[in-house]
Each structure stands twice: as C-alpha cells, then as structure tokens.
Amino acid sequence: MFLDRKEFDGPIYQQIEDAFEFIYRHTNVGAKIKGLYRKDVYDYPPEAVRELLANAVMHRNYLDKSCIQISVFDDRIEFLNPGGIFGDLTLEKVLSGYSSVRNTQIADIFQKMNIVEKWGTGLMRIADICKEFGTKPVKYQAESGCFMATLLRKVKGKVENDPVNGSVNGPEKVKNDPVNDPVNLLSEKERLVLNSIIQQNNITAKGLVNKLGISEKTVKRAISTLKEKGLIVRVGSDKKGYWSVKET
DSSP, X not given: OOSOOOOOOSSXXXXXXXXXXXXXXXXXXXXXXXXXXXXXXXXXXXXXXXXXXXXXXXXXXXXXXXXXXXXXXXSEEEEEEESOOOTTOOHHHHHTTOOOOSOXXXXXXXXXXTSSSSTTOHHHHHXXXXXXXXXXOOEEEEOSSEEEEEEEOOOOSSEEEOTTTOOTTOOEEETTXXXXXXXXXXXXXXXXXXXXXXXXXXXXXXXXXXXXXXXXXXXXXXXXXXXXXXXXXXXSXXXXXXXXXXXX
C-alpha cells in the first residue's frame, strides 16, 4: 500500500529538486530551539539524499525505458535506478572509491553546476555525511539490470514504530524483542521462503517452488503470511519487481 505517487519530468536538474521536495513532504521534520534561532531536525541527512538522487540520474541506463524509482518507507528511503554497475567494476570496487561513469556528459554538467563535487567521490562523501549525521551507512545492492541504495532512518532511542506497518498513532515495540519478533513465530516453510527472498530479492513464486522443492500453494501461503507480518513488501510488477525485506 502506498499513500502518494508522483512522476516528474522536465530538465533533469529540476527533477532532482522536485524529487527532493517530494521526499521531505513525506518524512518527519522536527525542530530545535537554541536561543532565538530555530534549527530543523531531519530523519535523513538532506545532503545524502541529494547526492543519492544525483548519482541515480548520472548512472542510470537511459536506453532502459523504466524510470528511477524513489520509495519512502517509515524506516528507510530506497533509490532504484535502471542499469547495473557500468564497465567491469564490482560493487566492492565501487565502494572502495573506483568509478566508471555511464553518462559522462551529465556528470560533467552536474560538476560544473556544483550538483556534485567530483567524479568517483559520491559514495564516500555519502558515507561521511551519514557518519556525521549519526545514521547507519547506506546499503547498496547491484544487480545486472538495476542498482539500489537504501538510506536508513536515524533511530532516536531504543523504541521505534514498526517500519512496515507503523503509523503516527500506531503501536510501538522494542527492537530485538524475542517474544514479539515476528520471525520467531514463522513455520519452517515460511523461514525457508524468507531466507530465499533475502538471498535473491527478485525471485518469483515459481522460482521459490523450483528452488525449495515445495508446492506452489505452500509458497503462496508462506508469502501471504510474510506480507501480513510486515516482513516483506513487493515493489513493482510480479515479473520485473523485487522484494523489499524488513530489517529484523
């Protein structure tokens, strides 16, 4: 279930600004008062959000007709862009600072417009921003046809709303509570399905049947249970989409 959806067009630099504003309309912004001055307090570091948006635009595959997708959840923001890692680089090399830009003209223009600082420094800059902000490092996933970055919400204290089914006035729980942890209440088959989805987030129901050697009816029942418990969410279509797994 989603609460809002928006598509942006026009100049790509304007799309970044529009997407940035859209994200912060759907995330919490608090305030601290120090003396006569008010300071906004965000759940996510704005500089990292801008950098991730710019990176998605620079590195996406424009021959692919699908779009960059930004998904805002209660506990995270996911940036999914078509096109895997460009060139012969691996995710490990990219995270170490190596760079191979797919769209050099866009990257050059962005650098001249001060949208980005320097080629190949984006992910390391994001890591520094997150560390200074006090949130966990961004999680990256690289597939053959897509690249996803997940920015986690800054956790304040030990109690937080349920990240998938949480609401403003919804129930709260303590993290790592073994009694209320929904994973501990799963059957053996449900655990097998969940672990397979964690290992391969784009696996289909048919793929689960073939991999686990269990009936399609059992797989569908397990998926339904995992959805009800808020452990998985399907993003996109059945064929080209993927599973978003709740961190437990």
